[in-house]
Amino acid sequence: MKRNYMSINRKLLFLLFLVGICVSCAKEDVIRREEGDITIKPLWGNYIAGKFLPPEIKYYLYYLNNISVSPIIVTDLKGEGFTKRLPVGIYRLVGYNSADASNNITFDESKPSTVVAKTSQDDFIPLDLYIVSCDSILIKDNETITKEIVPIEVKAKTLSLIFSFRDELNSLSPLKGKIEGISTSFNLLNGEVFEDENFISFRDNNNNLYFRISGLSYNSNLSADRNTELLPPVLSLTLGEGENSYTGDVSLGSIISSFQKPNNIILDVIVKKYTQYTGSQKRILIETHLNQYSD
Incomplete structure (x- = not known):
């Protein structure tokens, strides 16, 4: 009986030894990572x-x-x-x-x-x-x-808008607007424009506005092979408030080429009444010209 007891103890110890080795190996595999x-x-x-x-x-x-x-x-x-x-x-x-x-x-x-x-x-x-x-x-x-x-x-660029008003529009205030397709944010992976934020909004009574910008951010997919075309930003304006307000928008395609070189882009913005518009809203005609002092 005593021999059988000792034999069982030896077998048990041997099994515990094997279990210990397996646990140790498994633990080593868990800890070791590439x-x-x-x-x-x-x-x-x-x-x-x-x-x-x-x-x-x-x-x-x-x-x-x-x-x-x-x-x-x-x-x-x-x-x-x-x-x-x-x-x-x-x-x-x-x-x-x-x-x-x-x-x-x-x-x-x-x-x-x-x-x-x-x-x-x-x-x-x-x-x-x-x-x-x-x-x-x-x-x-x-x-x-x-x-x-x-x-x-x-490096950021500076976009300046210099407004000139015709047809007595200069008496209307405030000047409100938005430029879609221009970003003020930089992706710090490459220092270039962050395209998820692609508009600037403003409200001011001044005729000269200045913005710190990172670049253009409007792209359009033309085909399945992901060829893209840079679309021009759009300037939208509202003059005045309520029933006396005038609205209008214009493409800023003239400044796309300017983004390839100048650090300071100056746009002359001329605002007139849009007399040919037949709808019920009061509309303005917006003209933009790249100022010669852009550098």
């Missing part, structure tokens, strides 16, 4: 002329294999880059100098897989905004990659 290292090195060069040190950079690493995952945020206090160990996959890097950029820039981190910078319309000092971004970074298991990135300075 990871790799990424090193980011900004190549500042002359981008920070007049400054002794690179700016502090805030980085967002978006996991493109699952965009619902919150980004990994890295703060680089010295602006010299960083090294980070990440699970394998494809990442998007968006970095910008949030600390010393213009105080009148609003940063929106809620957009999918990017950060958006929105400019204030009453701030026309330099943005002092730089981005260190990369659209696609592939992380492989147990591999280390280095990305050297030349920072891009984000």
